[in-house]
């Protein structure tokens with residue numbers, strides 16, 4: 158039994174829906190299907206989830222932005238008409254959006270989550286209706302019925318361990334099960350969404366709970382590449398990558414697969430196969446527990462922008478017992494997550510995502526650092542990018558860092574930070590945000606000098 162997840166680009170319009178149905182019906186093992194909300198039909202398009210977020214922010218006591226409401230309905234109208242499904246479906250989508258608005262109008266957080274979740278929820282209902290219209294036994298399963306119990310953190314849900322037992326019961330259901338991605342229910346009875354891109358997480362939980370032989374993740378590209386193909390021309394395609402490697406790369410910018418989607422399947426050792434809905438014959442990339450290491454130590458290079466470095470200096474910091482703990486306690490208190498803490502004798506820097514210091518938080522945090530830790534100086538360096546070089550083979554290879562630093566010098570990037578995790582499966586370089594593209598291209602050239610189409 159396989160679980161197949163179809164991303165937003167795979168269910169963006171009626172033409173894509175037909176491809177998806179062909180894929181589902183071409184393999185009887187594909188029993189559970191997880192769908193995203195309709196995604197981009199072309200590069201300038203707007204995802205339905207973004208339209209829903211716009212709708213939520215437009216709602217006030219006088220009403221809402223009708224143009225946005227209609228743009229959302231138009232996405233489903235195009236699909237429903239293109240597949241010649243019953244018009245009643247569109248009416249029920251419109252009614253359900255109105256119902257969410259009137260129910261949560263005065264609760265901003267819940268309204269946002271409920272509207273966001275409707276993108277995948279309505280798409281799962283339309284997909285079910287389409288499969289039924291093709292004569293298939295298909296059933297829509299809501300996340301509540303599936304048992305997707307999550308923490309009550311709006312926009313940031315995490316699955317609770319007891320969910321898996323309930324999800325396992327889906328194995329006994331007949332026919333094709335269609336499940337909306339991206340959200341679950343909390344014990345408090347609320348709809349709670351996963352972080353953005355979270356339909357991958359739903360697919361992974363369903364695959365783990367149902368003990369699938371494989372989790373297929375259908376998207377719009379033939380494979381995972383060793384570097385983001387939007388940054389480097391024709392990069393090497395990967396046949397296989399381990400969970401550990403993928404977790405590091407996904408967390409650091411490989412947006413093709415959500416990093417939090419790895420944990421559920423990793424625990425069960427279920428392989429993921431990333432495949433292309435537009436070219437299902439292509440073999441895709443498998444994410445697996447172990448892979449045979451070849452002579453190439455590095456498997457991928459990811460990058461992500463939007464970081465800053467909070468730099469703190471205090472004479473004799475090295476002698477001050479508990480300094481680091483008290484600094485991190487301030488961050489914890491302010492709800493700030495940090496990524497790295499490079500340090501010297503009398504200085505320490507905290508690398509974090511800079512949006513976390515918006516809305517006056519920067520001033521408050523800096524004041525607290527000055528007053529509570531009596532530091533000599535605290536300043537901020539903005540617009541940083543983190544580049545992650547990853548590979549299981551790195552721990553056995555010599556000279557990885559020197560190759561990287563030379564490449565970064567060649568690219569004209571000023572290295573702001575270097576960090577190597579104790580796992581030795583990755584190395585992180587902090588560079589100026591404006592130089593990240595050049596830096597990634599130079600790193601790619603040193604680690605992948607042979608421009609082969611397929612690696613590994």
Ligand SMILES: Nc1ncnc2c1ncn2[C@@H]1O[C@H](COP(=O)(O)OP(=O)(O)O)[C@@H](O)[C@H]1O
Nearest residue numbers: 164165166196376377381382384385411412413
């Ligand atoms: N290393 C990578 N390999 C392949 N695709 C990548 C990589 N990094 C980023 N991407 C981007 O991820 C996209 C697919 O992910 P996503 O937009 O979430 O798809 P979906 O609509 O199927 O959910 C690709 O089209 C590509 O632009």
Ligand SMILES: N[C@@H](CC(=O)OP(=O)(O)O)C(=O)O
Nearest residue numbers: 164165193206353354355356
């Ligand atoms: N639709 C949600 C969840 C998701 O996973 O979408 P996609 O499969 O299109 O990345 C989002 O845009 O965040």
